[in-house]
Amino acid sequence: MKKRTGRNRQSLVPADQIESAILLLRGQKVMLDRDLAELYGVETKVLKQAVNRNIDRFPPDFMFVLTRQEFSNLRSQIVTSSSSQWGGPRYKPMVFTEQGVAMLSSVLRSKRAVQVNIEIMRAFVRLRQMLAAHKDLGRKLAALEKKYDDQFKIVFEAIAELMTPPEKPARKIGFEVKEGQAKYGKGSKRKHA
Numbered sequence: 600m601k602k603r604t605g606r607n608r609q610s611l612v613p614a615d616q617i618e619s620a621i622l623l624l625r626g627q628k629v630m631l632d633r634d635l636a637e638l639y640g641v642e643t644k645v646l647k648q649a650v651n652r653n654i655d656r657f658p659p660d661f662m663f664v665l666t667r668q669e670f671s672n673l674r675s676q677i678v679t680s681s682s683s684q685w686g687g688p689r690y691k692p693m694v695f696t697e698q699g700v701a702m703l704s705s706v707l708r709s710k711r712a713v714q715v716n717i718e719i720m721r722a723f724v725r726l727r728q729m730l731a732a733h734k735d736l737g738r739k740l741a742a743l744e745k746k747y748d749d750q751f752k753i754v755f756e757a758i759a760e761l762m763t764p765p766e767k768p769a770r771k772i773g774f775e776v777k778e779g780q781a782k783y784g785k786g787s788k789r790k791h792a
Contacts, residue, residue, distance in 0.1 A: 617722040624669065624694060628726060630719070632693040635700065638715050639707060647693060649706045656706065661699035665691050697723045 620634040632650075636643040650657055665673065670691050695703065697720070704716035 614718070614722055614725070617719055618726065621722065621726060622673075622694075624665075624673075625663075627696050628723065629694045629696050630700060632695070635695060635703065635719075638719070639703075639709070639712050640715075641707065646703075646707070647690070650693060650703070653706045656702050657695075657699055660696060661702055662693055662695050664693055667691065 617638065620630050620638070621628050622631070623629075632646055633643045636646040639646065650662065673692075700716065700719050700723075704712045
């Protein structure tokens with residue numbers, strides 16, 4: 600019986616090559632047929648034929664065909680205008696979601712397909728973990744920002760108070776006469792002539 604080693608396994612395809620082939624289209628993480636064919640070691644035409652022979656295994660949430668506009672946009676983003684590399688202008692690329700990629704290994708039925716599929720699934724899991732970590736980090740940053748916004752609001756209000764000059768009392772209009780107080784009332788005696 601063969602013993603499996605966890606860390607010392609040699610992967611068929613470098614993880615960064617798989618991760619760089621994962622794209623975001625229509626709000627989903629997907630891989631193009633040509634990238635998958637390259638990873639599986641088959642021609643794109645062979646991969647497409649296998650999918651078309653088993654099309655019932657690939658519902659729209661597993662695989663879809665790019666529209667001309669999506670294909671044009673993708674082509675300009677990847678900066679590859681070689682039509683021969685994309686199978687020519689006759690066929691629009693098939694795009695596979697994570698579930699579609701998992702289904703491909705059962706359709707292609709080769710040892711390499713199974714092994715490559717395992718590596719691809721691991722890449723999708725790593726991406727999901729990274730996205731979850733980024734979302735968690737984003738939530739923590741938002742909480743810190745709110746916490747410090749409240750604290751800084753108090754500080755900024757205090758600084759604003761210190762920066763505004765104190766209001767001077769309004770000066771009275773007219774003259775101010777400074778006389779001694781007249782003595783009226785009790786204790787004052789008047790002389791009558």
